[in-house]
Amino acid sequence: MISDTTNKRVVVKIGSTSLTSQHGQISRRKLEKLVDEVVRLKDNGHEVLLVSSGAVAAGYRKLGFLQRPTALIEKQAAASIGQGLLMEAYSELFLSHGYVASQILITRDDFSAEDRYNNVRNTINILLERGIVPIINENDTVAINQLKFGDNDTLSAKVAGLVDADMLIILSDIDGLYDADPRKHPHAKRFERIYNITPDIEQAAGAAGSAIGTGGMKSKIDAFKIAIASGIPSFLGKASTPDILYDAVYQKAIGTYFEVTTSAMNLNLKKQWIAFNSGPRGEVIVDMRAKNTIMKKKGSLFLPHIQKVKGRFNHGEVVKITDSNDETIGLGVVNYSSEKLLELQNLPQAKLAAHQKPIVDSEQLVCQLHISVPINL
Structure with a gap:
């Protein structure tokens, strides 16, 4: 349990559907809610890193597409537009609260080379020490499939391990992990706390449920496995829930908590790099x-x-x-x-x-x- 007096380093990942409208454009209202909640944590002394999806979703209509493109080169072009729109909005909103946001775009290749991996860590640490809010995303404009993390769920877990985070929070369009798909099974039960990700729990994780996002529940389970192996407790909740970030940090949120037990591997930074990057x-x-x-x-x-x-x-x-x-x-x-x-x-x-x-x-x-x-x- 995180006490009210302890300042924590928190990595927050938010998916595309939680940032964009049903038409695929940036939702100002959703962005304002997210920034307001990050600011509340910052005002309470916590360090917050944001792993933000949404670049492709925000940019593809500006490129002239009516639907999200599937070809890599088209998605990269859309990301080059959408990433700028995202950062412009983030910067404006954080500045209105007195905080500065920074942009960090990375590829898997940046993590596979140990010296670059450590350089990313050092850069983020300096930003956090200066009170900056790092906003991290995969560099979709230049990344090729072989050098992609695959989804920002995986990226957020690896970033959490990289910076020795105290908690990973993944915000989605669902309020936790269920024993069956709640959209198809009205009597599905939500897991409140998970201490061991068993095969049965993995089986309960379904496929991607959104036409806008790229990650499904399985990718989130994989991300929580990485976080747990790195000794980092995690949380999955619904982005639209009021005060979700604050309540998640203080163990009061509706969602699923993934706990680190004494039997967890708890890999050090070197072994995290060896195992995952x-x-x-x-x-x-x-x-x-x-x-x-x-x-x-x-x-x-x-x-x-x-x-x-x-x-x-x-x-x-x-x-x-x-x-x-x-x-x-x-x-x-x-x-x-x-x-x-x-x-x-x-x-x-x-x-x-x-x-x-x-x-x-x-x-x-x-x-x-x-x-x-x-x-x-």
């Missing part, structure tokens, strides 16, 4: 002894247990670790290049003992078994 450069196949050590004892990986090396990678890059059945065991930062590993593998058995340095240290290894969300999502 790095993008493996190659692969090492290991024997069953190494697999058991990694999965059961969370140990390091040593040279004698590597059966095969695939791909080309340098020292310090992330590789995928698999078994002989092609089952993913985890991801880890290697202490040797692929060239050096192949060279060491050809050494006589008597000389292998001289190389005691782990191929992957346990501190820089994330095992798939230990977290509930697929690694490198």
Whole structure:
């Protein structure tokens, strides 16, 4: 429970349907409500980061389309118009309350390179220290499919982990997670608090329910898994509910709270980057002894247990670790290049003992078994 006297760092994600009218244009009324609630949290001493969808939805009519385009190049053109409209409106509204808003546009590639990942973190920290409200979105205008987060639900969870947020709030057009689709099943029950995302809960998550947005309930569940693995409690609620942000932070809102338990993985920043952002450069196949050590004892990986090396990678890059059945065991930062590993593998058995340095240290290894969300999502 968050106390009234504790200032928190809160990441708020809001979807396209919660920001636009039924015709796909920016809704001034919805924006004003959101900004007013963010300002209330700011006035109470909290730091707020906003992950805002809506650029494509806000821009496609200005581009001459009657419906949201589906072709990537058309969506990118619409985003180039809509992002400016969004930021203009945000800046004006926040300034009217005495706060400055900043824009941060990123792609998945910005997170996959560790130095750029840390640069984003440093930039956001400076902005927050200065009382600025960072408004974050995927750089839809330039991102290609291979470098996209996929949806802003995933992006918001990764941003929450990046900045060591105290809470992630996802605002949508539904007031929480239900055991069935409430639009089709009037007797569906809402989950008030979730302590473990089970397969049954995942099954209750439906597909995208909006023609304007891109994320559905499944993407939100994936986002909450990332947040929980990063040790961040989360909340899902309806954006149109009065005082939803304030009440969510103070544990009074109608919606679904996703709690972090003592059994959660609670990955540190380095392991978050390895698990969710790095993008493996190659692969090492290991024997069953190494697999058991990694999965059961969370140990390091040593040279004698590597059966095969695939791909080309340098020292310090992330590789995928698999078994002989092609089952993913985890991801880890290697202490040797692929060239050096192949060279060491050809050494006589008597000389292998001289190389005691782990191929992957346990501190820089994330095992798939230990977290509930697929690694490198």
